[in-house]
Amino acid sequence: MFPSTQDLMCVAPELVLCVAGILIMVLDPFVVASGSGSHRGGRRVADVLALLGSAGALAAIVLPATHQGTAFSGLLRIDPFSIFLHIVVCSVAFLVALGAPSYLDREGLPHGEFFALVLFATAGMGVMATAQELITGFVALEVSSISSYILASYRRESKKSNEAAMKYFLLGSFASAFFLYGIALVYGASGTSILPQIDAALVHPTLLTLGLALIFVGLGFKVAAAPFQLWTPDVYEGAPAPVTAMMSTGPKAAAFALFLRILTVVAHAGAIWFWVIWISAVITMFAGNLAAIAQTSVKRMLAYSSIAHAGYILVAFAARNEIGTAAVLFYLAAYALMKVGAFTTVAWLGGSGERYLDLDDYAGLAHTRPVTAACLSIFLLSLLGLPVTAGFLGKLYIFDAALHSHLVWLAVILAINSVIGAYYYLRVIVAMYMREPKRTFSTEKIPAGVAAVLTLAVAGILYLGLFPNRIMELASQAATLLH
Amino acid sequence: MAGASALLLLQGRDHVWIRRLALTISLAELALSALLLRGFDAAATGYQFEELRDWIAQPPIHYHLGLDGISLFLVLLTTLLTPISILASWKSIHDRVKGFFFALLMLEAGVIGVFLSLDLFLFFLFWEMMLIPMYFLIGIWGHEHRIYAAVKFVLYTMLGSILMIVGILWLYNATGTFDLPVIQSLLQSGHVSFSQHTELLLFGSFFLAFAIKVPLFPFHTWLPDAHTEAPTAGSIMLAGVLLKLGTYGMLRFCLPLFADAAHQLAPYIAVLAVIGILYGALVSMVQTDLKRLVAYSSVSHLGFVVLGIFAFGQISVQGALYQMLNHGISTGALFLLVGMLYDRRHTFEIRQYGGLATPMPVYAGFFLFVSLSSLGLPMLNGFVGEFLILNGTWQQHALWAGLGTVGVIFSSLYLLWVYQRVFYGDVTNEKNSSLADADARERSLLWVMAAFILFMGVASPLFTRRTEASVQRVLQQMNRPAPNAPVEAQRNFASARPGASPVAQLQTSPGATVR
Numbered sequence: 001m002f003p004s005t006q007d008l009m010c011v012a013p014e015l016v017l018c019v020a021g022i023l024i025m026v027l028d029p030f031v032v033a034s035g036s037g038s039h040r041g042g043r044r045v046a047d048v049l050a051l052l053g054s055a056g057a058l059a060a061i062v063l064p065a066t067h068q069g070t071a072f073s074g075l076l077r078i079d080p081f082s083i084f085l086h087i088v089v090c091s092v093a094f095l096v097a098l099g100a101p102s103y104l105d106r107e108g109l110p111h112g113e114f115f116a117l118v119l120f121a122t123a124g125m126g127v128m129a130t131a132q133e134l135i136t137g138f139v140a141l142e143v144s145s146i147s148s149y150i151l152a153s154y155r156r157e158s159k160k161s162n163e164a165a166m167k168y169f170l171l172g173s174f175a176s177a178f179f180l181y182g183i184a185l186v187y188g189a190s191g192t193s194i195l196p197q198i199d200a201a202l203v204h205p206t207l208l209t210l211g212l213a214l215i216f217v218g219l220g221f222k223v224a225a226a227p228f229q230l231w232t233p234d235v236y237e238g239a240p241a242p243v244t245a246m247m248s249t250g251p252k253a254a255a256f257a258l259f260l261r262i263l264t265v266v267a268h269a270g271a272i273w274f275w276v277i278w279i280s281a282v283i284t285m286f287a288g289n290l291a292a293i294a295q296t297s298v299k300r301m302l303a304y305s306s307i308a309h310a311g312y313i314l315v316a317f318a319a320r321n322e323i324g325t326a327a328v329l330f331y332l333a334a335y336a337l338m339k340v341g342a343f344t345t346v347a348w349l350g351g352s353g354e355r356y357l358d359l360d361d362y363a364g365l366a367h368t369r370p371v372t373a374a375c376l377s378i379f380l381l382s383l384l385g386l387p388v389t390a391g392f393l394g395k396l397y398i399f400d401a402a403l404h405s406h407l408v409w410l411a412v413i414l415a416i417n418s419v420i421g422a423y424y425y426l427r428v429i430v431a432m433y434m435r436e437p438k439r440t441f442s443t444e445k446i447p448a449g450v451a452a453v454l455t456l457a458v459a460g461i462l463y464l465g466l467f468p469n470r471i472m473e474l475a476s477q478a479a480t481l482l483h
Numbered sequence: 484m485a486g487a488s489a490l491l492l493l494q495g496r497d498h499v500w501i502r503r504l505a506l507t508i509s510l511a512e513l514a515l516s517a518l519l520l521r522g523f524d525a526a527a528t529g530y531q532f533e534e535l536r537d538w539i540a541q542p543p544i545h546y547h548l549g550l551d552g553i554s555l556f557l558v559l560l561t562t563l564l565t566p567i568s569i570l571a572s573w574k575s576i577h578d579r580v581k582g583f584f585f586a587l588l589m590l591e592a593g594v595i596g597v598f599l600s601l602d603l604f605l606f607f608l609f610w611e612m613m614l615i616p617m618y619f620l621i622g623i624w625g626h627e628h629r630i631y632a633a634v635k636f637v638l639y640t641m642l643g644s645i646l647m648i649v650g651i652l653w654l655y656n657a658t659g660t661f662d663l664p665v666i667q668s669l670l671q672s673g674h675v676s677f678s679q680h681t682e683l684l685l686f687g688s689f690f691l692a693f694a695i696k697v698p699l700f701p702f703h704t705w706l707p708d709a710h711t712e713a714p715t716a717g718s719i720m721l722a723g724v725l726l727k728l729g730t731y732g733m734l735r736f737c738l739p740l741f742a743d744a745a746h747q748l749a750p751y752i753a754v755l756a757v758i759g760i761l762y763g764a765l766v767s768m769v770q771t772d773l774k775r776l777v778a779y780s781s782v783s784h785l786g787f788v789v790l791g792i793f794a795f796g797q798i799s800v801q802g803a804l805y806q807m808l809n810h811g812i813s814t815g816a817l818f819l820l821v822g823m824l825y826d827r828r829h830t831f832e833i834r835q836y837g838g839l840a841t842p843m844p845v846y847a848g849f850f851l852f853v854s855l856s857s858l859g860l861p862m863l864n865g866f867v868g869e870f871l872i873l874n875g876t877w878q879q880h881a882l883w884a885g886l887g888t889v890g891v892i893f894s895s896l897y898l899l900w901v902y903q904r905v906f907y908g909d910v911t912n913e914k915n916s917s918l919a920d921a922d923a924r925e926r927s928l929l930w931v932m933a934a935f936i937l938f939m940g941v942a943s944p945l946f947t948r949r950t951e952a953s954v955q956r957v958l959q960q961m962n963r964p965a966p967n968a969p970v971e972a973q974r975n976f977a978s979a980r981p982g983a984s985p986v987a988q989l990q991t992s993p994g995a996t997v998r
Binding site: 404 | 607608611612614615618619622623629630633634637638641642645646648649652653655656684
């Protein structure tokens with residue numbers, strides 16, 4: 001059974017990503033071997049291919065966008081929802097491909113494998129956003145997860161990186177197992193694993209509930225929702241910063257997408273899970289924000305903050321209305337921009353071996369590097385949710401969704417958490433602008449790739465913050481069709 | 484109009500003569516806003532100079548600006564105080580000058596935006612927007628404990644404002660729009676109404692944000708820190724304008740939108756206001772730090788404003804509005820004076836001074852004049868506002884008014900006492916004997932302030948005539964005023980007509996304020 005052209009069109013972005021990834025892997029040994037002495041030439045090939053691959057994938061989204069509907073006999077569903085997430089995920093890959101080369105050069109790490117893995121992981125995330133069948137979702141999840149495990153340990157020499165990878169791998173495998181078992185139970189309860197058919201075919205509601213509980217565990221782990229968030233800080237801190245930039249955005253967006261699809265398509269799921277999500281959202285927000293206050297490492301602080309942000313997104317989940325779904329999508333896009341921007345800055349400022357991660361190392365940054373400090377401030381202010389930034393509107397839509405479903409208390413808790421968040425985000429800004437430098441900053445010029453990432457991220461954040469109409473229109477369209 | 488000026492501000496960044504440019508920009512804005520005064524129609528009750536553009540489609544957010552009698556003078560106050568603070572920091576800011584003036588102008592833009600917004604969302608946007616420049620002003624150019632003060636300031640304000648956005652969105656979900664005039668008419672016509680419980684919550688979400696900003700008694704602790712640590716220009720803007728945002732918000736949103744809740748909670752709020760008046764005054768009295776003293780006096784003065792607003796009388800609300808302007812001018816001038824002293828001696832310790840009248844006679848004279856205005860001497864501006872407030876409040880709540888009057892007495896106590904300690908007697912400290920008196924720049928600033936103080940003291944009808952219609956409308960929008968208020972308010976209104984200046988009223992009814 002060979003897939004039809006129609007089917008292939010629907011996975012065009014993934015195809016582009018995989019082909020580029022394979023090309024990198026195949027070409028890499030040859031080019032690196034031929035590049036006498038320094039491996040510069042070989043590295044460039046991988047860099048360029050990664051950029052082309054992710055940009056090509058972004059462009060290829062046009063194809064599925066014009067061929068909406070189901071594909072591969074109902075395993076995948078192309079709708080505005082999946083298109084939207086494809087844009088997010090591929091943009092993240094593109095930004096990482098732009099920003100990472102200088103980091104890899106500095107750390108003396110090979111380029112080829114890195115970018116191949118990034119592209120494969122992205123392909124996995126893409127499928128996750130499209131899957132409407134659970135096994136397909138699981139396979140996609142594993143593709144993206146396994147690539148991430150390897151990427152997390154990419155700084156082979158660093159103890160922390162290895163520890164991070166080990167933790168991530170062990171706990172991640174556990175979560176995957178839960179997820180798989182959950183699928184089995186759902187299948188047992190309804191005789192199908194295709195989401196839209198589950199409701200109709202349901203014979204055993206209790207079993208379905210149990211299965212969905214296990215699926216919640218698996219996906220909750222991936223999105224770092226409490227009480228499955230404990231791995232996040234260690235892994236995000238230990239992994240190389242560009243990898244953290246990707247891990248904290250792309251896979252999270254994809255996992256949220258799958259989560260959302262299950263919750264909305266399976267009517268049975270939503271009703272049961274309301275309180276679970278409500279409670280999980282509250283714990284996630286508090287756990288992330290309160291722990292973030294105590295951090296002295298900026299990287300670790302950002303890791304905790306991403307837990308808190310997962311909590312904010314869960315608030316929109318709990319709202320269970322179209323506004324909520326649109327809010328999730330918008331927030332994921334905004335969140336990806338701010339986090340990629342922030343972690344890229346951290347990666348660059350960290351210096352070789354990521355030595356400078358402490359708050360003290362950021363003291364007085366604004367004196368020597370005003371532009372970088374300003375960019376980081378914008379990312380932080382957006383994470384904080386200050387007007388004119390994407391983060392503010394994202395949060396606003398979440399508030400709106402929550403209040404629309406009369407979840408007043410959840411909205412108030414979210415509000416309180418935003419203020420807690422303000423404290424630690426502002427601390428970094430205080431350090432950068434209001435303290436005297438405690439170390440000498442290198443006067444080295446900012447690498448073009450990093451500069452490009454920062455520019456794009458800042459531009460994107462301000463664009464979303466000031467003119468959200470188009471993106472929001474896409475998001476609401478996606479939400480309407482999903483419901 | 485203000486939109487154009489906001490754009491102008493951005494150019495302030497890349498110029499060599501930043502100071503002059505900043506000054507020019509702010510003066511241009513002053514001129515622009517003065518034009519508003521000419522075009523303003525005092526008799527109209529609605530909003531004027533409206534500007535309406537679509538901005539965000541979903542949810543529907545418009546760029547909707549406009550002003551009425553309530554915001555008119557507050558805008559003018561802002562545009563007046565900005566050039567003054569720029570001149571005040573002419574010499575005292577050496578570090579990162581560009582950033583400083585940029586922040587100052589951004590602050591002005593944000594504040595004007597708040598006063599002009601007629602879209603709740605836009606209002607909130609500007610409300611948050613001005614937080615950042617103020618944060619930097621305190622945090623970078625402030626004094627010793629500036630970081631602590633800056634963070635405290637932001638967190639306090641943030642807590643209030645984030646709850647306000649929840650309230651705003653709630654309102655949006657109920658009415659389907661962020662547009663203030665539309666919401667008002669919906670509530671007015673009864674198309675949308677809230678249960679008592681809901682209205683109390685909504686009122687609370689807005690009120691808390693404003694109460695923190697004012698700051699009303701239990702929420703005031705950020706203020707002394709922020710004021711003391713801020714640079715002079717920051718303090719002037721903070722005291723002069725930012726605190727007014729809170730009382731403005733109460734008048735613009737809390738009262739007309741949630742009238743029932745406002746009535747229900749008014750007694751408690753008034754109690755807090757009176758506590759604020761007395762507490763602020765008492766704490767001022769025992770301060771050893773000159774700037775802190777002025778800061779606490781703000782708590783006391785703003786207590787009057789809140790009291791006036793929540794007495795719901797035509798006179799008291801107009802008085803509150805007037806007192807907002809007075810406080811902006813007088814306390815702004817006080818901070819200006821204190822800042823000048825700091826430029827010379829780099830300390831705010833009262834004990835470090837004494838007998839300053841000898842080396843600095845002109846300065847001492849201005850200080851006395853401003854203090855007298857602040858404590859409410861007749862003929863000067865402070866008196867008019869306090870008198871109107873107390874008079875308006877008296878007719879409904881004699882006890883509050885009486886206690887408020889005690890606050891007036893306290894304020895003369897602490898201001899005159901500190902004046903005595905700083906300026907009279909022998910020069911106790913060697914360093915003070917050779918202090919330079921106010922120079923030309925400082926004198927011209929002080930003359931401007933003094934002129935306003937006197938002008939507002941004797942020519943109050945010029946102001947009240949323009950605010951009258953708008954205040955009346957706010958009170959009408961409250962629809963169901965307190966049981967005994969309607970008749971009273973009507974009567975008060977008649978007596979407050981232009982021509983019957985409050986000063987003249989004093990002669991006819993002096994017993995009203997003094998107990």
